[in-house]
Amino acid sequence: MGANHSHGPAAPSSRGTVWATLAVIVPLALATLTALIWLWPTERTSTGQPSASLQQMTGTITSITLTPCIEEPPADGQPRGQRPPADPATCGEAKVDLTSGPQAGQRIATQLPSGPGAQIFTAGDDVVLIYTPKGILDVPPYQISDHDRSSPLGLLGAAFALAVIAFGRWRGVTALIGLAITFVLLLMFVIPAILAGQPPLLVAIVGSAAIMLTVLYLTHGFTIPTSMAVVGTLVSLSLTGALSVAAIGLADLNGITDESSFYLDMNYRINTQGLLLASIIIGSLGVLDDVTVTQSVTVTELAHANPGYTFAQLYRAAARVGRAHIASVINTIILAYAGASLPLLLLISVGDQPIGEVLTNPVIAQEIVRSVVGTIGLIAAVPITTALAALAGTRRTTSDHQPPPTARHRRPMTPLSDSITQP
Incomplete structure (x- = not known):
């Protein structure tokens, strides 16, 4: 780390970086909005079941x-006393x-x-x-x-919101608003559109893009680091989707592993394989944006602390942070899946089946594919986002109005608009 660096405002990004970023983000936003309008469900799906009464x-x-x-008397063929x-x-x-x-x-x-x-x-x-x-x-x-x-759930929700706001302050408020938008898009677009018969994979891609664009910019601001995180998330999510299609086809998974998926297949004619793909993409998005934002902000801070760093130096320094992050996140993902599937794992273990049969069970195989594909996409997000952010960081122009090196005020992120309006 350099010893004689300034803590003043960051030098604005070059116009070329800003325009290149806008050239990617604006078409992506327009395409997402168009697809959102096209796929938006206009009619409410009814089950037609008497339970509606x-x-x-x-x-x-x-x-x-x-x-x-x-x-109660035993069921047919069941000996008395076993119930x-x-x-x-x-x-x-x-x-x-x-x-x-x-x-x-x-x-x-x-x-x-x-x-x-x-x-x-x-x-x-x-x-x-x-x-x-x-x-x-x-x-x-x-x-x-x-x-x-x-x-009790209302009390827990209030405690959660207070904890987020107490620590994150205004950033915590925007994070809660972003969380609310995520729920709105899931409940009012993704789920109704799939029930209305739209392709689950396409709905998941459009819904994930809408969530990503809205929540990341709302929470982290319309800045170059946020835009690099958005592009990195988009590329990694596309890779995750492609790997999911290949892995599910290779493993011959049809997405029907429980009564819920069977019911959806029988009563709504929903493509359960596409539903599995959609669940992998939506599930991966939450972890991907965490990693991409962390990497992008890390590169930005390194570039500010070390103005003389080249692209390679920025990339190597930030990649070390990314490797440490990925090492812990991978374990988190596996433990999360294991915790959610713990009753099923216990049920399978008492069956005294060989480990090979257990792993190839459709339910377990589906979770293995989900976790492996999601993890590969997560690993790919680190070098992709780090390279994009390092490229943007090394193209910053030098500001002519830096405050003295003794200044200790907080340096704001550079909005995209600053570089466009500068003479």
Whole structure:
């Protein structure tokens, strides 16, 4: 590191760098906006199932009366005594004060959910109930479905937002706004468009591009480092998509590994293989933008601290940071997949299958492909983004108005507009 560097404002990027960046970003933004409008779902998809007549409402349990559990007869071909007994705390009747729905304010009585795996409810619990009008199904009109978790989740969400704002301040506020935009695009565009029959892979690419452009610029500002991160993310995401297509075809995966994917295939005729590709791309985006932004900002700070660094010196210094980052992120990705699939891994392990059969199981093979392809794309993002940012960093022009070397104020990022408007 150089000892006699200035901490004043960074020299603005060259006009050539700015115009080259705009030549990539502007067409990308226009293409994303056009595709977003073209693929935007205009009609709401309906299931056409009778469950649409069922009503969900909330209530509070006021009292519970426990009764002896009745042993259910064994299923056909199942010996008596092999069915696990019900928990005594799940057998009985609950009185519930309804807090929503047309019958809000009324008190109703309903049986507690019982049987193996049933949840335990106590007086004072907020619950979700399903109301079934008479004549639709041969079941009691009110049935307790689940605990109402809206209040604790709201508290956790508030704590999360406060922690982000307390540490990130204004940057934390913009990050939360970006998170909200991500949810809006996923819930109002990606999911409805796939349900409407649009190609899942195309929807995922367009949705990811829209999220990337909106969130990165909103959170990190319209600067050269952010633009380098956007381009690096785009290139790495394209590579991840191409590798996903090749890997899924090579492994003969069709995307159907559970009841949810089977239901979507049977009832909505959704291309489950395309859905798998879409999930890989969307899942990779979150980690990719983390790595690309880190690398781009690292190069910018190195260039500011060492104005005499060449492209090769900037690249090598930032690549060392990137290698350390990737080494930890890879372990994070694998542990995240293992944690999400832990019940499945336990279920497979008790089957006493050879490790080869376990790894080639469609569910496990799908997760292996997902993690390997995502990791390769992540590794590629480091040299790509580092090279782009180093190229932009070495083309900065020298400012004629640098403050004295003793200045210690914070150096702002250089907006793209500064280099265009300079004489």
